[in-house]
Amino acid sequence: MQIPDYYEFLNQAKIISGKKAMEHIPFELRGYDAQKPLVVTSRALSESGLIKKFIGAFKDSAVTLGGIFNDVRDYAGIGLARDAAFLYRERGCDSIIAVGNGPEVDVAKAVNILVAEKTDDLFKYFEGTPLKRHLKPLIVVPACCSSGMEFTNTVTVDNRSLTSNFLYPDLAVLDPRMTPAKSRDCVAESTVIAMAHAVGAALTDIHSPMIEAYAHSALRYLGLHMTKGLKKPGHVETSLALHNAYALAALAFSNAPAGMVHLLAVELARATDISAGKFMRILLPYKMAHMMHKKMKIRDELFLALAGYDEYAATPAKDRSRAGVERVLALLAGLKGMMPETMKDLKVPKYKLGDIAKAASARSGKRYSEADCKTVLEHAWEGRAF
């Protein structure tokens, strides 16, 4: 293990995970001096009955839900955020609870900026004006197809992203009544996103024992629970374990620079309207193969995280790096038949790859060259080995 020169790490969110975790929310709200939260969620979750379960957790408490804004769908836009902020102000709310995944949490974070900063101009914070103070208490309750991004310090509204340490949720609640997935595809996608983030963080140039600890734990959890989670998406304990893994991966991701797989997948999703998770599944093996091809260092600890001490110790030091990659590939092989394996399968137009590589390289601040991005994309498109 390398001794770090310098690093920073922040995880501001308190995490409560386990049986009846949601029943703790009223008590936690009191700690923030809040008693009238606005709930931000989606119609789909309301219709699935999950919101009923969530509301049930408050029945013996003194907390009054200020309102339930359930208009969120698969896209977080400023219009929704303003509508929800209007409801927040109208009902005199004092805190926000996001129930759901990416878009619900993004809308909740956007509402938080609007109401805490008493503004209607959200985008000035995206264009350089810094957030300078704590916002209103924000609680997230991931549900169903979460990918862990709810735990991060980033908000994405109208395709623009803002990262600030004030955007970490104050509390994240992992309750097994909310975490079971509705389908195998849902588990597959969440798992692969977490895996890509954990691997990306584990392989980053920054040597931070904190990032490594979170990333490695995430991979360990994924390795242990992924197969069962895919077999039984509704299994309560497994889904809770996987959600813990998603949280760990996301926190590692939040503290590390975004990896190439994430950057390319986001750009591909934007260009094709296909979910980023599907692209992460395709790109991750090619990114690792590309690293090996370019003789870049893949840390042995990746193997340690995935295989455990016994196997790690039994493997010669020179083989551990490759063995780590093989372990990741073996995990991904568990998704066979559930997710496409080449971009050709997804019918991504090849002529768009150049622009996508350029955009991803620019987004990385040129940490990844356009040529490297394009090489990985082209191999992944053709399904061609390095």
Place this chain on the structure above:
Amino acid sequence: MQEVIGTNNRMLEIDLTAKKFQVTEVDKKDRDLYLGGKGLGLKLLYDRMEPGLDPLGPDNMIAFTMGILMGTGAPCSGRFEAITKSPLTGAMVTGTCGGPFGMAVKTSGWDAIIVKGKCSAPTYLYIDSKGVQFKPAKGIWGKDTEAAQAALLKEGAGAIVIGPAGENLVKYANIASGHRFLGRGGIGAVMGSKNLKGIVARGNEFKIVPANKKKFAKANKRFFKFINKNPITSGSYRSFGTNANVNLSNASGILPVRNFTGGSHGEAHKISGETMAERFHTKYDTCKPCAILCGHRGTINGKEHHIPEYETIGLMGSNLEIFDPAQIVEWNELCSKYGMDTISTGGTLAWAMEATEKGLIKTNLKFGSPSGVSEMIRDIAYRKGMGNDLAEGSRAASKKYGGEDFAIHVKGLEMAAYDPRGCVGHGLSYATANRGACHLSSVLFSLEAYLGMASPYATRWKPFMVKFMENVLSAVNSLHICLFTAYAVFLEPPLIKLTPVPLIKQLNQNLSLVALNLMDVSLWPELWHAVLGKTYIPYLGMLKFIKAGERVHVLERYMNTREGISRKDDTLPRRFLTEGRKCDQKEHTVPLEKMLGKYYRLRGYDANGIPKKRTLKRLNIAIQ
């Protein structure tokens, strides 16, 4: 003048890179299966184009097909079709157009032209019965569509040209033929990417004669009679043009207002066809030959102008909250000169206005204010400043700046001027239409909102109705003949004419199969058979015709699925799925999911919207 009996059966395949052309024959089997026009064009490209190619790259091809009826004197048959891969949507796009070009090509002895490759310098093509000449377009490159056409028409009877928008690869640039346009999907940008400014055809070298003159004359007579009896084709459209739709749409709550946030407006009458006819003293200005006469010119401040179509009025008028018809006429003419689709331009401007209002972009565009719109239209055409981003269309702009939830498009194509919350079957049609948010794929809005023949909110039989109408209209576009003739063909035969409208509505709501069988569409296939001298068997011939339409529609869908189109793309903008409108007594959204699965089953697609192998086999579509 030489006579051509039936059809030329010859086509030109032009390679711009090599500056060569070859003459090939239209396959007779393809002619029978795909009729001509749109169907034949799609089949020609299906056989020649690889999926996944860059729409603005040299490998993309454009097919121009003239149709069987062109030149025969059949009513409203002066239309041709263009087919290519759209740079706006990434899927196939087909467009139909009046104007003199189609007739000039057909009477030069050609049924179709396929263009591929890229010229090394700006070029235009001269076509006559002998073939093609490649001519430098240095003198006309940069000129607007009017000036460029004026130059080319010195050499022939009909021309198509692109304007500056096409040259600058604006993703919704169109192609002009006379004062008519191949409007949608950016076919003009594809021509621009090939450095092809225009094509001029000499024309008047051949006379087209139907093979069975007697039967043709008989069918033609009946056709004219129907057109002249129908209150839409001989009444409202003839008197006021397609702008007759403004008052109808406003009354039925499907007029786009303020980027589709509303469905009617108190000032809409100011931009209606009736008002314009009175205010601008309009007169006919139509395609040739035409029996409906929907195109109009009018006089504004002592100068003659083209009166915009309903779509332009809807998208550049009420949708921007502009109710000054003279202003819309000005913007319409700007778009015409630059060579830009007014539907996409209006839709993109509306997105920009809402994005500005919400703080996503900084422009001086504002709903209800004409200020800055003309300048932005010019900036789009020349790709300057924010115009450069808007030239990519509302989908691309919203992906860059945000605002995807109010970018009103399907598959990247901006929506036409009918709000589907007031006609949910048409909403299904928008979602599933092959080229994107196309109003011409099924025109169900007319049955649901205008004619009262189907409930606007019932969903039960809508998938069936959409499928039926798509099949019929695909066949009509393959003849080729104007879609507006559908009003006459559908509604004038005695059986449907004598059935009370409320009964048709009840049947459509509860037993659509019976209602649609009341519709006798035999006139169209009768004409096709007469021109080619084929025997028309009553009823069976009509079923064969509808099946050909189904084949054309499914082939286009199959080609699109090879480009990555699937269920994820068969959707509507979020606004229609989640937001109600104040103009409705009871708020309505489009229950798309309720209809989509059933539509796929009826079409023979799998759950992901991909045509099944057995569907393709049933329709004689070879799997590639």
